[in-house]
Amino acid sequence: MQFENVGLRYGQGEEVLSDLSFSLTSGEFYFVTGASGAGKTSLLKMLYLAQRPTRGAIHLFGTDVVTLPRARIPGFRRRIGVVFQDFRLVPHLSAADNIALPLRIAGVLEDEVRDAVSEMLAWVGLTNRADARPPTLSGGEQQRVAIARAVIGRPEILVADEPTGNVDEAMADRLLQLFASLNGLGTTLVIATHDLQLIARVRSAQMMRIDGGRLLDPTGMLRHPPGRQA
Amino acid sequence: MSKASTRVLDTARTGRGMVWVIAVMLFLTVLATAAGIGTARATQAVGVQLGGRATVQIAAADPATREAAAGEVASLLAGIPGVGGVRVVPRAEIAKLLGPWLGGDADDVDLPIPVLVDLTLSDAGTAGRVRGALAGVPGARLDLHSQALAPVRAFLGTMSMLATLLVAMMLGATAFVVVLAARAGLEAHRGTIEVMHMLGATDVQVARLFQRRLSLDAAMGSAVGGVIGLVTVALLGAQAGMLGSELLGTVTLGTGGWAALVVLPFAFVALAAAVARRTVVRSLGQMR
Ligand SMILES: Nc1ncnc2c1ncn2[C@@H]1O[C@H](COP(=O)(O)OP(=O)(O)O)[C@@H](O)[C@H]1O
Numbered sequence: 209m210q211f212e213n214v215g216l217r218y219g220q221g222e223e224v225l226s227d228l229s230f231s232l233t234s235g236e237f238y239f240v241t242g243a244s245g246a247g248k249t250s251l252l253k254m255l256y257l258a259q260r261p262t263r264g265a266i267h268l269f270g271t272d273v274v275t276l277p278r279a280r281i282p283g284f285r286r287r288i289g290v291v292f293q294d295f296r297l298v299p300h301l302s303a304a305d306n307i308a309l310p311l312r313i314a315g316v317l318e319d320e321v322r323d324a325v326s327e328m329l330a331w332v333g334l335t336n337r338a339d340a341r342p343p344t345l346s347g348g349e350q351q352r353v354a355i356a357r358a359v360i361g362r363p364e365i366l367v368a369d370e371p372t373g374n375v376d377e378a379m380a381d382r383l384l385q386l387f388a389s390l391n392g393l394g395t396t397l398v399i400a401t402h403d404l405q406l407i408a409r410v411r412s413a414q415m416m417r418i419d420g421g422r423l424l425d426p427t428g429m430l431r432h433p434p435g436r437q438a
Numbered sequence: 439m440s441k442a443s444t445r446v447l448d449t450a451r452t453g454r455g456m457v458w459v460i461a462v463m464l465f466l467t468v469l470a471t472a473a474g475i476g477t478a479r480a481t482q483a484v485g486v487q488l489g490g491r492a493t494v495q496i497a498a499a500d501p502a503t504r505e506a507a508a509g510e511v512a513s514l515l516a517g518i519p520g521v522g523g524v525r526v527v528p529r530a531e532i533a534k535l536l537g538p539w540l541g542g543d544a545d546d547v548d549l550p551i552p553v554l555v556d557l558t559l560s561d562a563g564t565a566g567r568v569r570g571a572l573a574g575v576p577g578a579r580l581d582l583h584s585q586a587l588a589p590v591r592a593f594l595g596t597m598s599m600l601a602t603l604l605v606a607m608m609l610g611a612t613a614f615v616v617v618l619a620a621r622a623g624l625e626a627h628r629g630t631i632e633v634m635h636m637l638g639a640t641d642v643q644v645a646r647l648f649q650r651r652l653s654l655d656a657a658m659g660s661a662v663g664g665v666i667g668l669v670t671v672a673l674l675g676a677q678a679g680m681l682g683s684e685l686l687g688t689v690t691l692g693t694g695g696w697a698a699l700v701v702l703p704f705a706f707v708a709l710a711a712a713v714a715r716r717t718v719v720r721s722l723g724q725m726r
Pocket residue numbers: 218224242243244245246247248249250251
């Protein structure tokens with residue numbers, strides 16, 4: 209995944225993000241951090257193809273996704289799991305049906321869907337809440353449903369926007385372990401958070417800091433070859 | 439996306455108002471179609487029945503010589519090529535026809551009753567030849583039955599055209615109702631659609647959900663409107679049959695007509711599905 213001089217503005221306003229140039233190595237673990245309003249969500253949206261940049265080029269899986277025709281976008285989205293900051297659960301579907309949605313969209317057989325969903329429910333500790341609708345779940349429970357839904361399709365990239373924002377420290381720890389094990393299976397992780405303690409807990413992770421609309425690269429690892437300052 | 443996906447759209451949010459609109463539309467369409475097919479067939483039947491039939495009337499027949507005159511005209515007519523079925527209408531038969539107007543006097547031998555000769559003409563040219571031959575017979579006139587009923591045929595023709603127009607308008611209005619329902623559905627489920635897209639659903643997959651929902655509603659409406667419409671047409675037909683009117687008797691639907699009425703509800707569902715799909719795919723293309 210590669211960003212080249214990417215800039216983003218909403219409407220006629222100032223550029224929210226400017227001159228983003230970096231590449232991500234597959235299988236790595238990345239944190240995106242920055243103050244509230246810095247542009248973390250905006251950066252992630254461009255990553256999961258919910259927002260086109262106003263300038264620059266983005267390459268994903270070796271393809272220019274900025275000019276990608278509409279008909280080809282679903283194929284790319286199925287390879288990316290997303291945990292939205294506001295969860296975006298379908299309110300009238302049960303937790304289990306929400307989690308099953310990506311597999312059903314992908315046309316997976318119903319038997320396999322059922323097995324995968326129970327596995328995911330156990331994974332996020334919500335087996336006993338399978339039939340509950342999102343509005344009856346706590347914020348933390350909704351967040352775990354959102355994570356399970358993002359992960360169930362075994363995406364190549366998992367993008368998570370503040371995925372531990374609504375859970376206590378013990379649960380945050382647990383979710384972090386889930387992410388780490390997923391990363392161990394080869395999934396590239398991009399997680400936005402402003403929780404520095406969380407970042408400190410994953411030693412192997414790279415950190416991308418957004419400040420003043422620009423990307424700081426404290427470890428100097430984002431450019432390839434590494435070492436060139438962004 | 440299987441049967442489980444039908445639940446993805448929350449039915450509680452859009453209601454089923456379209457069911458009733460479709461039911462009413464289909465009911466009216468069945469009636470209009472029946473009227474159209476019935477009148478079109480009646481127009482044809484009237485034409486076939488009266489096609490070549492004609493009557494020669496000799497108004498000024500002298501009671502004393504009328505029988506002789508009748509025989510003379512009959513043989514004159516029979517000699518013209520293309521003329522067939524020549525028959526002098528017997529005096530008694532005419533008297534019976536006139537009975538209601540003339541009362542008991544109709545049988546009076548002195549009453550000047552016109553001579554009537556029925557005949558069949560093979561084509562329009564024959565009518566001209568008959569007129570030519572009759573030019574020498576004082577008081578003789580040729581009446582073509584089809585001419586007498588021309589205004590009736592014209593009326594029936596207008597009726598079937600009007601019925602066709604009504605059916606076309608009904609189909610247009612139904613399509614429009616489906617478009618409105620599809621747009622309202624899209625608006626009501628905007629959040630769900632966005633999520634589906636984000637999870638990699640294609641426009642066609644999303645459209646299929648709506649198509650299924652709207653087709654189901656259309657099927658329910660069509661079933662209700664179709665059954666009521668068909669029953670109404672059957673009852674009207676039975677009632678018209680009891681009138682014993684010869685003209686109304688020609689207003690029938692035939693097997694083909696009934697088949698067309700039965701096909702209508704299915705056509706409505708197919709129309710609704712196609713319109714829903716097109717509307718949704720087009721709207722999604724503009725969304726992002
Ligand atoms: N859809 C939008 N329209 C206009 N401005 C937006 C929109 N989304 C985000 N912004 C603005 O862009 C900036 C970055 O927002 P965001 O990416 O959500 O930051 P973060 O996720 O780091 O808190 C903020 O100033 C925000 O107001």
